[in-house]
Amino acid sequence: MTGERVHRTSHSTEVDAPAGIVYGLIADAVRWPLFFPPNVHVERLETDGTNERLRMWATANGQVRSWISQRVQDPATRRVEFRQSHPQAPVRTMNGTWAMEELPGGTTLLTLLHDFTVHGDRPGDAEWVERAVDTNSRAELAGLKRLAERWRRLDTLVLSFEDSIRVAAPAEPVYDFLYRVGDWPRLIPHVSRLDLTEDAPGVQVMAMDTLTADGASHTTESVRICFPHAGRIVYKQTTTPALMEAHTGEWSVVSDGSGTTAVAQHSVVLREDAVERVLGPGADLEQARRYVREALGRNSTATLELAREYAESVVRAG
Numbered sequence: 236m237t238g239e240r241v242h243r244t245s246h247s248t249e250v251d252a253p254a255g256i257v258y259g260l261i262a263d264a265v266r267w268p269l270f271f272p273p274n275v276h277v278e279r280l281e282t283d284g285t286n287e288r289l290r291m292w293a294t295a296n297g298q299v300r301s302w303i304s305q306r307v308q309d310p311a312t313r314r315v316e317f318r319q320s321h322p323q324a325p326v327r328t329m330n331g332t333w334a335m336e337e338l339p340g341g342t343t344l345l346t347l348l349h350d351f352t353v354h355g356d357r358p359g360d361a362e363w364v365e366r367a368v369d370t371n372s373r374a375e376l377a378g379l380k381r382l383a384e385r386w387r388r389l390d391t392l393v394l395s396f397e398d399s400i401r402v403a404a405p406a407e408p409v410y411d412f413l414y415r416v417g418d419w420p421r422l423i424p425h426v427s428r429l430d431l432t433e434d435a436p437g438v439q440v441m442a443m444d445t446l447t448a449d450g451a452s453h454t455t456e457s458v459r460i461c462f463p464h465a466g467r468i469v470y471k472q473t474t475t476p477a478l479m480e481a482h483t484g485e486w487s488v489v490s491d492g493s494g495t496t497a498v499a500q501h502s503v504v505l506r507e508d509a510v511e512r513v514l515g516p517g518a519d520l521e522q523a524r525r526y527v528r529e530a531l532g533r534n535s536t537a538t539l540e541l542a543r544e545y546a547e548s549v550v551r552a553g
Contacts, residue, residue, distance in 0.1 A: 239327065239352040242361055246372040247346040252383040254337040257345055258313045260379055261333045264289055264306070268471045268483045269393070269502050271378045273371040275299060275458045275471040276483075285309075288320075292438075292460055294473070295367035299438050299458055302329075313337075325360035327352045345379065347372050382504070391520050392507065396528055397500040398536045404546035406466050406488040406495045412542040413468055413486045413497075414461055416441060423541055425534055427452065437461040442474075447530060455482075466490075478513050478527055480506040484535075497542060499535035503527055 250257055260270060264287075267274040275292040282288070285308055292301045303321040313335040322329050331349040338344055349368050353360040385392060402409055412422075416439060417431040428444040439459040444452050456474035461467075466489060472482040481504040488497050510523045 239354075239356045240361070242349075242351050242353075242365055244349045244365065244368050244372065245346065246369070246376055247344060248376045248380050249338070250343045250345050250380045250383050252343060252386050253341055254313050254335045254343040256386045257335050257343045257379065257383050258310060258315075260383055261315050261335070262308055262310070264291075269481050269504060270382050272374045272473075272481075274375075276460050276469045292458075293371065294458065295371060296363060299435070299440065300367075301438075302326075325353045325355075325357070326364055327354045343383075345376060347376060385507075388520075391524075392505050393502070394505065394524050394527060395500075395502040396532065397498055398532050398539070399496055399498040400536070400539045400543055402488075402495040402497055402543045402546050403493075404495060404543075404550045406490040408546035408549040409488045409495055409497050409542050410463065410466050410468075412545045413488070413538075414463070416459070419443075419538075422545075423538055425537060437463070445534060477509045478506055478523055480504040482531075495546070497539050499532075499539055501531050501535070503531070 260266075264277050265279055267277050273293045273295070275294065277292075278290040280288040280290055280303070287306050287308070289304045289306060290301070291304055292299060294300070300323050302319045302323050305318045305320050307316045309315070315333040317331050317333075319326065319329040329349065329351045331347065334346045334348070336344040336346070349372070351364055351368070353364055382389070417429060419426040420429050425446045426443060427446055428442075430442045432440045434440075437460065439461065440457075441459065442454065442456045444454050446452055453476045454474065455472050455476065457470045457472045459468055459470040462469075466487055468486040470484050472479070472484075475482050483502050485500040486498070487500070488495050505520060505523050505527065507520065510518050510520060514522055514526060
């Protein structure tokens with residue numbers, strides 16, 4: 236026994252949706268970055284349908300943190316137990332439970348429990364972790380409530396798509412162009428400003444101004460997680476344009492015998508109450524889907540084309 240104090244927290248909210256819907260959103264952790272504000276990226280490392288091991292990245296008190304979590308799903312009792320097997324300091328242990336109780340009338344009481352210890356039981360570290368747990372738990376519960384209560388039209392609100400191009404060059408220079416995001420304002424016409432910090436290798440926090448086809452400027456803030464050996468860069472926009480409640484994406488490059496396929500993937504949750512304000516009176520979700528698809532696709536394809544030009548010029552120069 237270490238003698239370190241166990242800190243316990245409990246957060247709950249009532250959700251106007253069936254418990255099965257709420258459980259399904261909790262169980263699908265890979266989609267959490269699109270649904271929960273603090274979550275940046277989730278990689279499922281192992282699963283047998285009940286037990287799973289996840290690598291998770293999320294913001295905590297303004298920092299990007301990462302850990303590995305073991306989860307046990309129990310759909311019969313609608314509970315999901317979790318334990319961080321490789322927590323990041325100052326956390327020593329972190330365990331918890333998602334519990335869903337079906338209430339009369341078809342609503343759900345959703346409760347999120349945590350218990351944790353910190354190395355050395357230092358009060359300042361405990362306060363930092365408790366503040367992060369409280370802030371993130373409230374944000375996660377609010378995000379899940381907002382999403383679950385619109386479950387009947389989620390298929391209309393959520394939009395996922397991808398664009399790809401072929402590049403007559405290896406994957407490495409294509410990835411290099413996409414990774415060197417700090418250089419984008421001088422390389423990509425629709426990027427007018429970009430501020431970048433990379434305190435940990437491969438974890439990029441950026442603020443960017445982009446221009447749309449009609450000349451308007453949008454400011455976004457993002458966290459990017461870079462996997463150079465896999466040729467992948469995943470990202471989560473933490474500040475989104477007006478029409479998007481959430482936006483996650485991925486750049487990926489895969490080489491074969493004849494060149495490289497470069498892909499830009501996007502997933503979006505539309506902000507329903509902004510549709511008419513942005514697109515004009517009478518505009519509907521279908522118009523918003525087309526607008527977002529075209530705008531994001533146009534910019535990401537333009538970026539891929541510039542990456543192609545760069546990579547192919549490197550090959551010619553070599």
